[in-house]
Amino acid sequence: MKTEVREAAVISLAVALGGVLLGVLWWWLAPHVPLIGEVTEGNWVVYLKDTEGEQGIGVDGTFTLLGLGFGVVSALVVFLLRRRGGVPLVVGLALGGLLGSLLAWRVGVWLGPAEDVVAHAREVGRG
Secondary structure (H helix, E strand, C coil): CHHHHHHHHHHHHHHHHHHHHHHHHHHHHCCCCCEEEEEECCEEEEEECCCCCCHHHHHHHHHHHHHHHHHHHHHHHHHHHCCCCCHHHHHHHHHHHHHHHHHHHHHHHHHCCCCCHHHHHHHHCCC
16 A cells, blocks of 8 residues: 555655646647736726637637547556556545646746736836
C-alpha cells in the first residue's frame, strides 16, 4: 500500500505540473477578445468590440478541450506505465488533474490580458 500511495503522489505531482504547459497552450491557442475603452460622462467604460463575437466562449471552450485532452493523455500514460494499481492511482490522477487545472488557469490568466480591464483601458487611452 505504501508503494501505491508513493506512486500516486508522484503521479499527482507530475499531472499537476502538466498544468503549466496547459496554461501556456491555453494562452497561446485561445482567441483574444477585442475590447474598446472610452470615457462616458467622466467615467471609463469598456465594451466588447464585437458584441456578437464568439471569442469569449472560444476562450472557455479552448480551456475545456485542452483540459480534456491532457486528462486523456495523462490517464493513458498512467495506464500504460502502471497496469496494476488501485484506488490510490485514481485518486492521484484526480487530485493532480484538479491541481493542474487550477495551475493552468492561473498561468493563463497571468500570461493573458490584464485582470483590471478598466485600469488597463485608462493606461492605453481611447480606443
